[in-house]
Amino acid sequence: MKQISITLIFTFILASFSFGQETEEQLGPKTTIEFDEKVFDWGTITQGDRVTYLFKFTNTGNEPLIIKNAKGSCGCTVPQWPKAPIAPGEKGEIKVVFNSKGKMGKQSKRVTITANTDPGMTYINVTGNIIKDEKYSFTDMSQPETATPEKAPKKTDWKKPYTKDCFAIFPNPTSDVLKLELKDHFGENLKVMIFDSKGTQLMTNEVKEISKDIIEFDVSKYTTGTYYVNIQIGNEAVSTKCFVVAQK
Numbered sequence: 001m002k003q004i005s006i007t008l009i010f011t012f013i014l015a016s017f018s019f020g021q022e023t024e025e026q027l028g029p030k031t032t033i034e035f036d037e038k039v040f041d042w043g044t045i046t047q048g049d050r051v052t053y054l055f056k057f058t059n060t061g062n063e064p065l066i067i068k069n070a071k072g073s074c075g076c077t078v079p080q081w082p083k084a085p086i087a088p089g090e091k092g093e094i095k096v097v098f099n100s101k102g103k104m105g106k107q108s109k110r111v112t113i114t115a116n117t118d119p120g121m122t123y124i125n126v127t128g129n130i131i132k133d134e135k136y137s138f139t140d141m142s143q144p145e146t147a148t149p150e151k152a153p154k155k156t157d158w159k160k161p162y163t164k165d166c167f168a169i170f171p172n173p174t175s176d177v178l179k180l181e182l183k184d185h186f187g188e189n190l191k192v193m194i195f196d197s198k199g200t201q202l203m204t205n206e207v208k209e210i211s212k213d214i215i216e217f218d219v220s221k222y223t224t225g226t227y228y229v230n231i232q233i234g235n236e237a238v239s240t241k242c243f244v245v246a247q248k
Helices: none
Strands: 005-007 033-035 039-046 050-059 067-072 077-080 091-099 105-115 121-131 166-169 177-181 190-196 201-207 214-218 225-233 239-245
Touching (some): 077 105, 190 214
Antiparallel strands (some): 067 105, 105 121, 190 225
């Protein structure tokens, strides 16, 4: 299981959606694009595997091909495309990486390509089947099922004092934000719960599909003391982190 990084720096995540507002003049005169194949079937892979495929294409028109954007249908499918114009008759490649973590069964993911073509959008797809990785076993892990303290993981010692495994959160103006760094888990589901030192559940949050590098939680109203964060990503075992709210 990958280590989940928890840091305390407030970070703003900005996303740009301006590509959909480009005019024909900005994209250039129209041309045509032809792919060697528009669908790649990876067959059967094991949950957690990454699949990489190069979709090869040709500019079959009479004008330079300008690819403005390529976007996967979910965060688990990440395309990379050539930024320089492709001359008439020249070939190019679009690299697509699919991350199967948190996915099971039959999958089909689409990549939308925006370019100076007619029509302006072209679609390519990756598809295949995902089976469970049997090397992971969670039978010995207790997981929170309800909002009651009795259902908190048995492996957590709620009364243990501050240790080197804990990190401190200080009140304003320094920091009072708990931040989870999840850049390696795009497309997976997330469950986060915070407990106090007695095992009382203070907060629960579920994200059906991770789409941000950073997810933050405001802990500014927490009183001085030791707290525990239970984090579960997909079907991975619960990860428990400890933090201490310093005296205000």
